[in-house]
Amino acid sequence: xxxxxxxxxxxxxxxxxxxxxxxxxxxxxxxxxxxxxxxxxxxxxxxxxxxxxxxxxxxxxxxxxxxxxxxxxxxxxxxxxxxxxxxxxxxxxxxxxxxxxxxxxxxxxxxxxxxxxxxxxxxxxxxxxxxxxxxxxxxxxxxxxxxxxxxxxxxxxxxxxxxxxxxxxxxxxxxxxxxxxxxxxxxxxxxxxxxxxxxxxxxxxxxxxxxxxxxxxxxxxxxxxxxxxxxxxxxxxxxxxxxxxxxxxxxxxxxxxxxxxxxxxxxxxxxxxxxxxxxxxxxxxxxxxxxxxxxxxxxxxxxxxxxxxxxxxxxxxxxxxxxxxxxxxxxxxxxxxxxxxxxxxxxxxxxxxxxxxxxxxxxxxxxxxxxxxxxxxxxxxxxxxxxxxxxxxxxxxxxxxxx
Amino acid sequence: xxxxxxxxxxxxxxxxxxxxxxxxxxxxxxxxxxxxxxxxxxxxxxxxxxxxxxxxxxxxxxxxxxxxxxxxxxxxxxxxxxxxxxxxxxxxxxxxxxxxxxxxxxxxxxxxxxxxxxxxxxxxxxxxxxxxxxxxxxxxxxxxxxxxxxxxxxxxxxxxxxxxxxxxxxxxxxxxxxxxxxxxxxxxxxxxxxxxxxxxxxxxxxxxxxxxxxxxxxxxxxxxxxxxxxxxxxxxxxxxxxxxxxxxxxxxxxxxxxxxxxxxxxxxxxxxxxxxxxxxxxxxxxxxxxxxxxxxxxxxxxxxxxxxxxxxxxxxxxxxxxxxxxxxxxxxxxxxxxxxxxxxxxxxxxxxxxxxxxxxxxxxxxxxxxxxxxxxxxxxxxxxxxxxxxxxxxxxxxxxxxx
Numbered sequence: 120x121x122x123x124x125x126x127x128x129x130x131x132x133x134x135x136x137x138x139x140x141x142x143x144x145x146x147x148x149x150x151x152x153x154x155x156x157x158x159x160x161x162x163x164x165x166x167x168x169x170x171x172x173x174x175x176x177x178x179x180x181x182x183x184x185x186x187x188x189x190x191x192x193x194x195x196x197x198x199x200x201x202x203x204x205x206x207x208x209x210x211x212x213x214x215x216x217x218x219x220x221x222x223x224x225x226x227x228x229x230x231x232x233x234x235x236x237x238x239x240x241x242x243x244x245x246x247x248x249x250x251x252x253x254x255x256x257x258x259x260x261x262x263x264x265x266x267x268x269x270x271x272x273x274x275x276x277x278x279x280x281x282x283x284x285x286x287x288x289x290x291x292x293x294x295x296x297x298x299x300x301x302x303x304x305x306x307x308x309x310x311x312x313x314x315x316x317x318x319x320x321x322x323x324x325x326x327x328x329x330x331x332x333x334x335x336x337x338x339x340x341x342x343x344x345x346x347x348x349x350x351x352x353x354x355x356x357x358x359x360x361x362x363x364x365x366x367x368x369x370x371x372x373x374x375x376x377x378x379x380x381x382x383x384x385x386x387x388x389x390x391x392x393x394x395x396x397x398x399x400x401x402x403x404x405x406x407x408x409x410x411x412x413x414x415x416x417x418x419x420x421x422x423x424x425x426x427x428x429x430x431x432x433x434x435x436x437x438x439x440x441x442x443x444x445x446x447x448x449x450x451x452x453x454x455x456x457x458x459x460x461x462x463x464x465x466x467x468x469x470x471x472x473x474x475x476x477x478x479x480x481x482x483x484x485x486x487x488x489x490x491x492x493x494x495x496x497x498x499x500x501x502x503x504x505x506x507x508x509x510x511x512x513x514x515x516x517x518x519x520x521x522x
Numbered sequence: 523x524x525x526x527x528x529x530x531x532x533x534x535x536x537x538x539x540x541x542x543x544x545x546x547x548x549x550x551x552x553x554x555x556x557x558x559x560x561x562x563x564x565x566x567x568x569x570x571x572x573x574x575x576x577x578x579x580x581x582x583x584x585x586x587x588x589x590x591x592x593x594x595x596x597x598x599x600x601x602x603x604x605x606x607x608x609x610x611x612x613x614x615x616x617x618x619x620x621x622x623x624x625x626x627x628x629x630x631x632x633x634x635x636x637x638x639x640x641x642x643x644x645x646x647x648x649x650x651x652x653x654x655x656x657x658x659x660x661x662x663x664x665x666x667x668x669x670x671x672x673x674x675x676x677x678x679x680x681x682x683x684x685x686x687x688x689x690x691x692x693x694x695x696x697x698x699x700x701x702x703x704x705x706x707x708x709x710x711x712x713x714x715x716x717x718x719x720x721x722x723x724x725x726x727x728x729x730x731x732x733x734x735x736x737x738x739x740x741x742x743x744x745x746x747x748x749x750x751x752x753x754x755x756x757x758x759x760x761x762x763x764x765x766x767x768x769x770x771x772x773x774x775x776x777x778x779x780x781x782x783x784x785x786x787x788x789x790x791x792x793x794x795x796x797x798x799x800x801x802x803x804x805x806x807x808x809x810x811x812x813x814x815x816x817x818x819x820x821x822x823x824x825x826x827x828x829x830x831x832x833x834x835x836x837x838x839x840x841x842x843x844x845x846x847x848x849x850x851x852x853x854x855x856x857x858x859x860x861x862x863x864x865x866x867x868x869x870x871x872x873x874x875x876x877x878x879x880x881x882x883x884x885x886x887x888x889x890x891x892x893x894x895x896x897x898x899x900x901x902x903x904x905x906x907x908x909x910x911x912x913x914x915x916x917x918x919x920x921x922x923x924x925x
Contacts, residue, residue, distance in 0.1 A: 164794035263794040323778040323802045324770065330803045331767045333796060334810070338759035340743055356741035364734045364767050367727065372862075375726040381833060389831055391567035391666040393736060393823060397830065399726045400733045407737070420796060427800065428792055430784060459775075459862075 144256075144415065145249050147174035147235070147242025148206035149199055152279050160237075160272055163428075166262035170251050173276045174242025175199050175234035178218060179226035181282070187518045188282045189224060189509075190273060191233040192290030192297035194495075195422050196362075196414060198241040201233040202226075207413045216497055223506035228518060229286065236297075237272040238264045238421035244272075246417035247348065258417055259345035266293070266429045270300045277308070286516055287509060289313035291494030292461060293422065296429050299469065302450070303431060303442040311449040311512040313505060316458050316494045318465035319439050319472070320430040325460060328368055329423040332361030336416050345417055358416045359407030366406045371457035371490035375399060432472075439468065440475035449515075450480040451508040453494075453501065460491040481508065547659075547818065548652050550577035550638070550645025551609035552602055555682050563640075563675055569665035573654050576679045577645025578602050578637035581621055582629035584685070590921045591685045592627060592912075593676060594636040595693030595700035597898075598825050599765075599817060601644040604636040605629075610816045619900055626909035631921060632689065639700075640675040641667045641824035647675075649820035650751065661820055662748035669696070669832045673703045680711070689919055690912060692716035694897030695864060696825065699832050702872065705853070706834060706845040714852040714915040716908060719861050719897045721868035722842050722875070723833040728863060731771055732826035735764030739819050748820050761819045762810030769809045774860035774893035778802060835875075842875035849876075852918075853883040854911040856897075856904065863894040884911065 154160065156169040176199045181188060191201050191214065202218040204211060218224045218231055235243035238261070250257045277285065288301045288309050295317020302312045321329075336342055339357030343350045367375075379399040383389065386396070395401040435441035450473055454466035463484050473480040485500045487493045494501065557563065559572040579602045584591060594604050594617065605621035607614060621627045621634055638646035641664070653660045680688065691704045691712050698720020705715045724732075739745055742760030746753045770778075782802040786792065789799070798804040838844035853876055857869035866887050876883040888903045890896045897904065 259796075263796075320784065322775065323782045323784065323800075324773075324775045326784070326800050327770045327778065327802050327806055328767075330798075330800075330806055331763060331770065334766060334807070335738055335741075335763045337796070338738075338763055339741065360734060360738045360741055360763065363737060364731075367730045367734065370727075372725065372727045375730065379726045381723065381726065381729070393662075393666075393740070393827065395733075397726075397729050397733075399730050403730055403733055404737070424796065 143207060143241050144245060144247035145242075149174040149176055149235070149242050151175075151242060152276050154275055158275065160268070160275065162262050162268045163265040164262045168244060168262075170244070171237075171272060171275070172242065172244050172248065173234050173237075173272060175232055175276060176201065176203060177233075178202050178231040179229055181230040181280075182518070185282050186284070186286060186516060187228065187513075188230045188232060188277075188280075188285050189287040189289060190277065190285050190301070191218070191224070191231055192273070192288065192294035192301075193233060193236065194290070194292035194294045195365075195426065196410065197294070198239060199233045199235045199243075200241070202231070205413075208409075213495055217502065217505065223502045224289070224509065228513065229509070232276070232280070234273055234276055236293075236422065237269045238418060238425060240415035240418040245415065246345070246421055247415040256348040258348065261421065263424055264421060265425050266296045266300050267304060269425065270297055270304055273297070273301075274305060274308070284308050284310055286518065287311045287313060287512065289315070289505070290317075291315035292317060292491065293426050295461075296426065299431055299442075300429075302446060302448050306443070306446045306448055309448045310516055311451070311508070313451050313453070313508065314466075314469065315453040315501070316455055316461045316466070316491055317469070318461045319432060319442075319469050320465075321427050322465070326427045328364060329427055331364050332423060333420050335360040335364070336419060339416075342416060345420075347416065353411075354416045355411040358411045358414065358419060359404075361419060362410040362414075363403045363407040366403060368460045369490060369492040371459065371488050373457060373488040374490055377488065439472035443473055443476040443478055446473075446476060446478050448478065449512055450478055451504065452480060452482045453504060454482075454484050455490070455493040456484060456486045457488045458491040458493065546610060546644050547648065547650035548645075552577040552579055552638070552645050554578075554645065555679050557678055561678065563671070563678065565665050565671045566668040567665045571647060571665075573647070574640075574675060574678070575645065575647050575651065576637050576640075576675060578635055578679060579604065579606060580636075581605050581634040582632050584633040584683075585921070588685050589687070589689060589919060590631065590916075591633045591635060591680075591683075591688050592690040592692060593680065593688050593704070594621070594627070594634055595676075595691065595697035595704075596636060596639065597693070597695035597697045598768075598829065599813065600697070601642060602636045602638045602646075603644070605634070608816075611812075616898055620905065620908065626905045627692070627912065631916065632912070635679070635683070637676055637679055639672045639696075639825065641672070641821060641828060643818035643821040648818065649748070649824055650818040659751040661751065664824065666827055667824060668828050669699045669703050670707060672828065673700055673707055676700070676704075677708060677711070687711050687713060689921065690714045690716060690915065692718070692908070693720075694718035695720060695894065696829055698864070699829065702834055702845075703832075705849060705851050709846075709849045709851055712851045713919055714854070714911070716854050716856070716911065717869075717872065718856040718904070719858055719864045719869070719894055720872070721864045722835060722845070722872050723868075724830050725868070729830045731767060732830055734767050735826060736823050738763040738767070739822060742819075745819060748823075750819065756814075757819045758814040761814045761817065761822060762807075764822060765813040766806045766810040769806060771863045772893060772895040774862065774891050776860060776891040777893055780891065842871065843878035846876055846879040846881055849879060849881050851881065852915055853881055854907065855883060855885045856907060857885075857887045858892070858894070858896040859887060859889045860891045861894040861896065
């Protein structure tokens with residue numbers, strides 16, 4: 120039985136140290152599951168991984184009949200540290216308001232698992248991981264992976280934990296893509312599913328923004344064709360630009376206007392220069408600079424590519440409903456009014472497909488000006504929706520308060 | 523009397539040559555007006571330019587009472603080659619469907635002037651121009667300029683041409699900002715004004731996108747603190763990334779979906795790599811690569827900064843209506859439904875201010891899915907609107923068909 124890891128180990132430092140991200144890739148401050156050549160991971164590209172490491176965190180206690188497990192899937196720049204102090208940044212987990220005792224995803228009732236995605240850089244095999252066959256970081260030698268590959272890897276972890284059926288799979292953005300893929304690929308292993316601010320395919324505009332980010336990384340001469348770790352360089356400037364561009368898409372125009380407007384940064388009048396005159400510039404630069412301390416540039420390439428490739432209907436001759444044919448999973452689809460990256464229209468397309476497949480589905484569009492990032496924020500209606508949906512499903516599943 | 527330049531000189535080559543952009547900065551294939559220390563240009567920053575060169579094109583013939591002149595203001599990446607073959611790219615001018623004999627801005631009736639903006643790189647003084655005091659390109663030694671500085675420079679050109687009152691000032695995007703600034707700064711010199719897809723201030727989100735572009739340029743080690751011309755390097759990769767990010771904002775999600783969707787580029791299945799698998803990637807890369815052959819990276823910094831600083835109401839205690847107090851200029855404000863960079867709401871704010879100033883104003887929102895770039899495209903309703911507005915105003919102004 121896995122132990123809980125609610126408390127960060129005492130050895131973790133709260134501040135970023137040089138190479139922490141690289142250390143985490145091989146030696147994560149997390150639980151780890153290893154899979155060798157006898158359990159290879161077959162990939163959509165046709166390649167196979169004979170060595171797979173999955174880093175994960177758990178919270179709460181698995182009950183006797185193993186019916187109370189919730190898999191939380193993280194987004195592009197998230198990781199498994201969903202509800203504990205982050206070992207690199209020292210900050211609270213990205214969903215620490217959502218997960219805990221008495222919280223919407225209640226650790227008194229559920230056993231929560233969150234694993235770093237395949238291709239990530241926090242301990243699950245990714246481009247920054249050391250390739251055991253060469254002793255060097257994989258870099259671009261790692262095959263390009265897909266959302267389905269991520270989900271296949273997660274299924275191996277769930278098998279290893281001895282769990283047959285997950286009570287729920289939940290996540291936002293790229294996490295929501297994984298939720299939809301789980302429900303489609305393993306319909307009998309998901310009792311209820313919570314895709315939030317997601318889509319069944321990546322749009323042309325979203326691919327475009329990802330491509331800008333990748334070009335920014337690859338334009339940095341310190342990227343060195345991806346071999347920066349072995350050449351002891353770091354494409355931080357390129358990755359920071361990528362993060363800045365992406366960050367704009369996570370917010371709404373209204374939220375930016377409300378938060379920053381045209382306010383100047385600690386000055387009364389413009390400097391007539393190229394320093395960060397406006398608060399929004401200063402904020403974006405900070406977002407870019409802090410990101411590069413905790414994230415691997417090649418991981419950014421791999422994960423954005425996986426999202427670009429995601430098109431759930433494509434495997435079913437373009438009929439999304441066929442991806443959910445005969446499903447008995449209960450769905451709750453959530454979108455946000457001001458999310459222009461994964462807008463309501465994309466979430467409604469999922470709902471329509473689920474309806475066409477005669478699935479049990481509820482849909483909530485939450486009115487907020489906070490944009491795509493709303494799924495990470497203190498949004499009372501999101502909290503109430505998740506609490507209510509899981510509570511109702513747990514009654515149907517026969518999960519008691521104390522496992 | 524200035525001569526017309528409808529036809530590109532025979533010496534112009536249709537293909538891009540190395541350093542063509544740099545050649546154009548000092549020796550443009552255009553008409554040129556020079557202003558020396560006896561006619562300095564005073565700038566908003568407090569600096570003055572003792573040497574100013576303005577490169578411009580004209581089309582049609584100025585009539586005897588000089589009442590038929592239209593100043594066309596170009597956008598961020600446009601230039602004075604509005605209706606002739608471009609001397610660097612060999613392509614048709616950016617508004618060649620709009621301007622010409624029998625076209626909405628009719629060269630049989632009007633005398634059209636378009637000058638490269640201050641800070642540009644096609645012959646008007648900008649960071650790529652040679653500073654006569656040093657013999658080197660200005661680079662970042664050029665003071666940061668504003669939209670009002672651009673308009674002040676244009677007014678000097680209009681003075682030089684002996685024109686007291688412009689029949690019209692017209693332009694889209696950054697060109698529209700100049701139109702609004704003209705009408706506010708020189709109300710008696712503008713008979714009618716046509717701001718298209720513009721705004722009276724740059725929004726927080728727009729500043730954010732500009733900042734990403736600037737950071738992409740400045741992150742390129744070949745930028746060399748702006749001194750790339752004298753060091754014989756070229757920050758092309760950074761500028762290409764900046765252009766790619768900006769280009770997404772010029773289009774709409776719907777237009778991207780219609781034009782590219784998730785279609786693959788000359789292949790049946792994804793390559794599972796980081797090449798341009800999707801058509802949208804290939805298109806964006808092309809946009810980035812072709813842009814850097816004709817545009818100066820420092821100009822991109824200066825012009826985006828000028829747009830960021832634009833806030834017409836700020837000079838009037840935040841009351842935009844005061845910027846147009848007592849105006850007798852006739853206005854026609856045009857926006858596009860799918861423009862999310864300069865959305866209808868920003869254009870309506872201009873209309874409301876004009877109404878509050880009791881100005882003559884008509885407003886047209888054109889239904890199109892083509893996004894901000896619609897002002898450059900073959901949009902029949904835009905053409906009809908401009909033709910009608912100018913025609914009506916020309917009757918009021920007493921301009922005959924043949925000047």
